[in-house]
Amino acid sequence: MGKLHQIHTSISCSFSSLLAGLLYVWPSYTLELFKDSHTTLLTAPMTDVESSLLGSLPPLGAMVGTALTGVVIGKFGRQRGGMLLGLPFVVSWAMINFSSTSTMILIGRFIGGIGCGPAFVYGPMYISEIAEKSIRGTLASVPITLYCIGIQMSYILGWYLTYRYVVWMNLACSVLGVALLMTVTESPVYLLRQNREEDARLAIAHYRGESPKSKIVLEELSQLKQQITPAVELIVMNIEDNPNTEEAEKEKLNTDDESPEMKTTMSSLKLLFLSPSSRRGFIVVGLCLVLQVLMGVLPVQVYAKQIFTQAAPSLSSNFCCVMLAMVLLVGSLSSLVMADKFGRKFLLVTSSILVALCVSSMGIFLQTGIVPPWVTAVLILVYCCSFMLGAGSIPFVLIGECFMPEVQSLATVLLIELAWLSNFSIVGVFPFMIKYIGIHGSFYTFACCAVSNSFISYFLVPETKGLTKDQIQEKLLRRKK
Incomplete structure (x- = not known):
């Protein structure tokens, strides 16, 4: 069960990478809808500069999100902090859904980028703190794999669904990403840094599928205490x-x-x-x-x-x-x-x-x-x-x-x-x-x-x-x- 718990947490904490994939490639099939004066869904077609920003603003927002990541997960923990870091995706797609101007769409894209920032920081960090050595490399690749799945989903949604349904699907996935983190166990590294040694021991036991009093758990707890000093x-x-x-x-x-x-x-x-x-x-x-x-x-x-x-x-x-x-x-x-x-x-x-x-x-x-x-x-x-x-x-x-x-x-x-x-x-x-x-x-x-x-x-x-x-x-x- 220990490895299953590690896999479950790895997927949950990396789900924001899937959301980043959905957000990033969205302009690939929506840009033409915004630029063409005959098909635009906005009050006015996007200019060339606005079209360029549609694709490049998420990385800019991601820089802000990345800067916030350490503070948020340090103060609120990996679980609750991850939930907070996933909220920009929800806000972004909600704004895009109700927007009819280029400015609001671009602001929504920037806010979504704030969620993208933690996606490739938070996931690998959480995984490195809970994964055992034998599968560490495999689990560490989960964030980038989910990112690819997000891209795949986005292209398929854009091919078969209308603009509005695509936005709704992205919004639903964003809510799911926050909900998944409600089901994971906190990182033992964070718990030790909060001087919650007993909780850290239970967390290690959870992720190793062992008794809290087992030799494996106690040895790993001792190693973590030495590393964190x-x-x-x-x-x-x-x-x-x-x-x-x-x-x-x-x-x-x-x-x-x-x-x-x-x-x-x-x-x-x-x-x-x-x-x-x-x-x-x-x-x-x-x-x-x-x-x-x-x-x-x-x-x-x-x-x-x-x-x-x-x-x-x-x-x-x-x-x-x-x-x-x-x-x-x-x-x-x-x-x-x-x-x-x-x-x-x-x-x-x-x-x-x-x-x-x-x-x-x-x-x-x-x-x-x-x-x-x-x-x-x-x-x-x-x-x-x-x-x-x-x-x-x-x-x-x-x-x-x-x-x-x-x-x-x-x-x-x-x-x-x-x-x-x-x-x-x-x-x-x-x-x-x-x-x-x-x-x-x-x-x-x-x-x-x-x-x-x-x-x-x-x-x-x-x-x-x-x-x-x-x-x-x-x-x-x-x-x-």
């Missing part, structure tokens, strides 16, 4: 004059030698950037996240219908969009299976190389027109599937694995903020890329980023498969591959 890693600054001190020992937690004053004054921000392992983990994962975004899959999702219309005009753009979401899901599910089998680094490198080959080929074919349009459409699908095999999912796994509990929340928030800023930039710039360098030039740019990601993944990313957080910290410190 501020690391003595900062003491490295005071003992650097001792040349016999091993680097690995500077990373260890040693609460016996630590004064209460140091425990209370130690800053997470200082620990993140003064700790060699945390600093290196932050830089490496940050590079992977930025390059992941610059590989261009998000703009392809947001403008999928328009891209397929241009790349393969003889094919149904609605059908191609649904196929796109399907291959994203297949790639994500494949990543779920392979994350704990082949390792994180292998998937990152392989995925990036495949993406580079696909997008460079698409650029050549679109520029020269030497192949039938359906070949280009198929390559777009292969490109997205290859992306999800590793480059699209593994960085989020690494976020949950590469940091100590003392800096996990802060590092996660900062990294996701960086990713949202990159998302906002690429979605906003993409229409201008197509205008000035063409769609083929855009794909060449994505190929360069994919090649860069493959090199960084091979040379800098540590293999974390099957390792505890302490082992990962030592590996980062010693710069092992």
Whole structure:
């Protein structure tokens, strides 16, 4: 039962990722309804600037939501905090449902983005706190998988339902997301930080399917208590004059030698950037996240219908969009299976190389027109599937694995903020890329980023498969591959 409880909580806390998928690709099939003066559902058609904001505002709102995540879940806990963080989705779709002007639609999109922000912070964090090592990688990929399911649902709803029914379905899913979190058990990490040791022991027993007095539960409780105590890693600054001190020992937690004053004054921000392992983990994962975004899959999702219309005009753009979401899901599910089998680094490198080959080929074919349009459409699908095999999912796994509990929340928030800023930039710039360098030039740019990601993944990313957080910290410190 323990693993079932972990799966249930992983799905519930990651449901906001599905809602983010629904929100993000909505413009793909509604933009034409807003822009065309003959079909617009608004009081006036959207301008080009408003049309651009329709796709790019959610990442901007997500930056606000991400900044709020740590405060909310720190004050209210993972369960109640998650419910609060899911409310912007409800407000967003309610506003869109009752709006008839571009301004209100855009405000609704921005508010929805505030809900998207926590989606990829809160889920991985919660999962990393309740998942056992043997299935940690698999469960950590649940948020990105649900995101793909949300995209699939949105494209299908947009194909078969009218505008109003799509909005109602999205609103219903948003309410369901809040309701699901009422059924989960609080994170033992949060409970320990609130000095609720007995509740933490019961939570561990719940997630491991063991008796609260069992050896497994008591050992894990003891390990968590040691991890949550501020690391003595900062003491490295005071003992650097001792040349016999091993680097690995500077990373260890040693609460016996630590004064209460140091425990209370130690800053997470200082620990993140003064700790060699945390600093290196932050830089490496940050590079992977930025390059992941610059590989261009998000703009392809947001403008999928328009891209397929241009790349393969003889094919149904609605059908191609649904196929796109399907291959994203297949790639994500494949990543779920392979994350704990082949390792994180292998998937990152392989995925990036495949993406580079696909997008460079698409650029050549679109520029020269030497192949039938359906070949280009198929390559777009292969490109997205290859992306999800590793480059699209593994960085989020690494976020949950590469940091100590003392800096996990802060590092996660900062990294996701960086990713949202990159998302906002690429979605906003993409229409201008197509205008000035063409769609083929855009794909060449994505190929360069994919090649860069493959090199960084091979040379800098540590293999974390099957390792505890302490082992990962030592590996980062010693710069092992």
